[in-house]
Amino acid sequence: MLASINQRLGLLLFVVAAIYLYLSFQLPNYQYAPIDADVIPKGLGILLLILAVLLFFSRAVETEAEKKKRDIPKKEFGVLATVFGMIFLYILLFELVGFVIMTVLFIFFCSWFLGYRAWKTNVLVSLLFPIVMYAIFVFALGINLPRGILPL
């Protein structure tokens, strides 16, 4: 029954709207404002519910261009997920290990993973970029980036 992509999206958005609406009804009330903090969120929640239903029943047929956009091979999703994973690791560790080291590692491995094989240039860029950025931020602009385990 849920063959159409719009129907699936509509259903998903309906659930999101319902959760948002439920949370809106949990907001405590405040006695001094004629329009309390919950009014607009409730309105937005209901609006999204209606739009989700409209999307579900909309008869708009996907154009070829639209279809092509979401036609992504499984393998490519793996690549994207790995890139996101690398960013996640970067964020997780960068205050602890420090900006320079993490950035060197990130740029080198991310570029290499995505198919950049000119390893000499890669080493050069992944070393120079973080050091230059760190110098600009910390010494020229006075914005502290995490130093981490380096004694600098």
Added chain:
Amino acid sequence: MDAFQGLLTGFQVALSLEGILFVLIGVIVGTLIGMMPGLGPISAIAIMIPITYGMDPAPALVMMAGVYYGAVFGGSTSSILLNAPGISGTVATSFDGYPMAQNGQAGKALAIAAIASFVGGTVSVVLLMLLAPALSSVAISFGPPAYFALMFMGLTAISSLSEGSTIKAMIAAVAGFMVVTIGIDPQTGTQRFTFGNVNLFDGFDFLIIALGLFAVAEVCILVLNRKNRSLSDDQKLGSLRLSKQDLKEMSGPVTRQSFVGFMLGVLPGAGATIASFISYIFEKRIAKNPEEFGKGSIKGIAAPESSNNAATSGAFVPLLSLGIPGSGTTAVMLGAFLVLGVQPGPLLMSDRPEIFWGIIASMYLGNIFLLILNLPLIPYLAKILSIPRPLLISLVIMFSLIGVYSISFNVFDLYMLLVFGALGFAMRIFSFPAPPFILAFILGGMMEQAFRQSMTISNGSLSIFVDTPLPLSLLLISLLSLVIPAFLKWRGNRLAAKQR
């Protein structure tokens, strides 16, 4: 004659050796900081404050002003080249600037942005000089009901910001509005959707959303297309050549939007970001060929760029003539004034004419410097695009992360960047347009607050929006702008049906 005398004093300050030197330093630092994704005028000014300790206030403030508009000037670079907005005022520039750069015309896109910025900056300085004292009454004419009406007018334009499904555009807008409700509600102090997480109390910074939805989402697309050749061999990449035709095409939007941007900049709270969006929509609405917008239209770059630079000068009206900071950036600017022992306000013009007029006069000079500095840089900047794709992807990710981190130094915000990046990518592949989301995020929060302030003032009566001419006329305009196109379409359909 007083103003004329004052302006002479101002030019004496600006054209002294010291004045020229500090304008130059200011605009160079400003442009460079503005070019870095995530680092905008706020950080640029804050960075410069300690440097000005003990300096003579007039040159110091001339320099600070230079940093400010220099950052706005330079902010378009990364929007155009990388789809990673350097500052919030240039998000709208990426709508057409990035597609044009991807078509192999990066140099041209940057040149259009630079020229539009220059014109916007210069026209608005003229307006500032002529009208600053008179405009201070305009700056305070907007109360909460009028702000509500203005924001409402902006939101009604959402339909014109998107192609394809109207339902999807509306869904994107509602979602953007929902995101801005997260945080502590200013009117009641109620925590909304924060789950008690202190990192969510202030809501999301605009740049997290913009960099996530645009830069990180674009990175995902680049990852998928990483095997396509980069644009490296294209000779035209760095070419600045603008034909007469191009110049003619941008002249209209640039002139109009310099005025629009300036006026919106004058209003406290509106500022460069809102101005750039409104100008973009404005031009798209009146264009003969609106379907070109979003695909690399010259007008689509020229309009927001002239507007955001004009708004920057406009923001000096309430700051200098009233002492009212209309935005986060001018608030920091106000701080810079105070540190130097200068109190901006209604008396600045008579108490310290050399500062008031010195800043204004220096802006002429600053805008010329900016143009001269930026044009020769363009071919080199455009070369960024010839960096091999995998390396470019890593660098854009890095820039986005650094940009977000330097807003708040909060790792939580970095995770949120990742989340909004994923959301932006999902919106891309399922054809939900991002511009309505971001517009609703900008306008929605202010609209809600203005609405509820008005209702508290009026004890819950809606008549407050129609009792005074200003909000009433703004609401009428927005209503007409909704009704007329719909009516025309309906009539067009009927005529077509009849003919058949």
Added chain:
Amino acid sequence: MKKTVFASMITVSALAFAGCGSDDTASTGGEGGSFEPSQTIEMVAPAGSGGGWDTTAREVARVFGETGIIDENMTVINREGGGGAIGWAYVHGKEGDPHSMFVASPPLMFVPLNGQSEYGHEDFTPIANMIADYGAFAVREDSEFEDLNDLFDQMKDDPQSITVIGTSAPGSMDHMQFVRIAKAAGVDPTQIKYVSDQEGGALTAVLNGSVDVFSTGVGETIEQVRAGNIKVLGVTAEERMEGEVLSDFPTAIEQGIDESFVNWRGFFGPPNMDQAAVDYYEAKFQELSESDEFAEVRKKYGWNEMYMNSEEYSEFLETEKEEIATLLEEIGLGQ
């Protein structure tokens, strides 16, 4: 989180070293020996650049350095967010660190009382108060109100007709300073209409007549009063302030309303800061407060001198907090 654990491990070990070293030289009589900072002192402004906390921290750090009152370097770092809550949580994670402190003012009470921060002033070590600032209630120049009593009489007759605007959220400073004075004048505190504008539109709304009263800091009003745009009906100081324009502002007390409100500003260390370190800083802050250089700074920003040492400060804060909590409860806000 991991980072803070790591950092405090380092500081703890640094402390141990410092402790060993100072044992030999400990000369001053009494408890715990003396303290000297041995590394850069980190001063946290729990807000972004350019605001009141940031300015105070930067000026204090600058004058400490320039006068040589404290030789060790001081750096100001900004930890913005949650109206201060993020910065407070950050400092709270540095328990016992004698090289860390932050600048604070009444929001350190208001924010936790409104349930928006886990930590309040009692979770930190008060070092010294430095500055006092006061609230002002202003109306447009052509307003019918000439003094606070005019305003409050009208509010007693028809509370719906008056709207007060301020920058902070309800239950925080601009709101509560007004409620406090109005209540003392006999206005029903539950009937006060308050609107918050955090985008810089508060003054604008007063000037264009959208709202009636602006509740703000004294400093924000001076220029507008000089230009003849607004008039100040009353200020929350105990007695007349000194200075041009400022000395024209009548206090609430003069107008027969026996209430005042101080916007204090001072410095706090992390929880369980060593007593020796507190003694050291407290003395240094006193020296700073009495210096000519800092008098200049106060003059520049229109701040008033209000030095309190650690002990006086804690007592003062306790009384303040009780009063505010009672008031918040009365109007049905707060936790």
